[in-house]
Amino acid sequence: MNRKAAKLSPSIRIPTTMSGVVLTGHGGFDKLQFKSNLSVPQPGPGEVLIKVAAAAINNTDINTRIGWYSKGVRSGTSEGGSSGFESSEDDDASWTGMALSFPRIQGADCCGYIVSVGEGVDDGRIGERVIVRNLLRTYVDYRPWECWTFGSECDGAFAQYAKAPSRETFKVDCDWSDVELAAVPCAYSTAEGMLHRADVRAGQTVLITGASGGVGSAAVQLAKRRGAIVIAVAGQSKAATVRQLGADRVLARDESLVDVIGKDSIDVVIDVAAGPQFPQLLDALRRGGRYAVAGAIAGPIVELDVRTLYLKDLSFFGCTFQEDIVFENLVSYIESGEIQPHVGKTYRLEDIVQAQEDFLSKKISGKLVLVIPR
Template sequence: MSETMRAVRITGHGGTEVLGPVRVPVPEPRADEVLVRVAAVALNNTDLWTREGAYGRPGDPDALSGWRGPVDFPRIQGADVAGRIAAVGARVAGDAVGRRVVVDPAVYDSDGPDANPVGLMGSERDGGYAEYVTAPAGRVHDVTDSPLTDDQLAALPTAYGTALGMVERARLAKGETALVSGASGGVGLALVQIARARGARVLAISSGAKADAVREAGAHTVVDRGRDLGGQLRAAAPEGVDVALDVVAGDLLAEGLPLLREGGRWVVAGALGGYGVAFDVRRLYLHNAQLIGSAMHTPRHFGLLMDLARRGALRPVIAAAFPLEQAARAQERLAARSHVGKIVLHPRAA
């Protein structure tokens, strides 16, 4: 193994100019860690927002900040890693070397199955925009026998983990009607697929140009976000929806909350439409509705996701792949939001 590796780091908050290819030492796994040779790493909106410092802080929403606070620069980005174990720490069984794996990127607040994520690989610790990355052995999942490609496996952790966390927290049941916002994005497509697999009727919001791809992912009905959204939603679901799976928030939450049926659940895991929201709180308490925040997944959720991956029960859509050195170009493509599915980088480790 080479003593150095290629990586792409951010040196501060800013535009893509802060992304820079470098050669750095290959990280050494600690006693309870493994070293993963990265085959593919998927991009997420969190890559953009961490680079831009767009998360804000409690009491100061406009502050430059990472996912959970200040970022320790320089930082190798990349939460979503698929690859093979190249080496193990002193307290990890040596027969793990060579196994094909997906890394759970979350840093949790405890060791239990329902622990909350309080950090993220690529933000609070170095990630997979590199030939190698270390991870705790307990957060690395063996998917050697999965029929999915490396690119598809890399597409799972953040997008599908977030989606499965939303669906689980919403307690979505067979036969219910689920509204999915931002349905052509990485999390949105995952939500469509998972909700459909749960036996829900899926009502998706997307642009007209991407509607066919969203239907192919499993949506029963797709409404165009660009024209009279409220009218379209009321026409498509005249009896209301049981669950909203929302990565947009903004005006959609205020306009859509009255669509919830009695006891409905509105789950928010993003703010693409804006984080400042005003809504009629009477529509919440008079109808026993629930407004639920959902940040990523728990260890239990991620275990369920990996079971689906081993069976090939989910089929992530890959929009484009770039070599590692083109990370800035890949992030620009992600920010343009003209694609459907996931964008991945290939470090091509030796």
């Protein structure tokens, strides 16, 4: 689509070039290149052009950079976070199991302002402050269980401008800052998607791993919103913060879950860690309990005693795809003041390597957010 076909506000002047961070291949931090001469994308039919204000750091972008999704990788994210993995194969190194196209502008978390619209989109949307659903269904014709990740199968928010499907770009009316809104899409939708799939309800006891991270801290808030009793697993230096988010109890990562809380004591496990503690998570579940997982930061290869699975009538939920209602609900929670943002630190876009280093260190509680230059 040519630029004339896009509907522009007379008061908005859109440049032809922009600054952004380009991923040139799978590997270490050297694969991230800050450039100031990238072409500004043009919105196609059904799309909007967004002036990005802020974009958060998350595991999905790092895992994609380092090729962690490749079946050749058998360890946690942190082991290859700086340099990548030699065992990773490019052919299956994206979360879809398909080869990724380079160069790619990453950034699954986007908050910004619509400045132009493509054919078929109401130009009354220009000026709206929006967030983008990070798991996009438009580009796969809304087929069940399929989606693209914003910043993986298409360019994302690590740049001054980004385009996205209008149908999956949501106006948000609230008093949050741009930085705070940018903390929502990936982490909060992942957490809400897990709680939705596992059907977490009031009065149930929920165990949440990685509770000081982006997804984990979101899950604490969202589980409490549902009226659940929350037991969180986090580093003790962050325990107070996790309690402030709503956790009823915080356990140290190195504690034996079974020794501390006992067997058959949990209704639902919300897991982003996996790794060596996985067998204990199942031991802690009650008969008929539910286990939902959307990450494996402690390691993807686990030991499963299948007898525990079937003799306790457990249900397992692998959670990537999200029903439309998940993101729609998140917007409503924000606008009604039912959840609060949790931002740890902000950075300039050109300091993305430092931001990812801090993210991997796990020393800062809350989301790390890039502020995009105007």
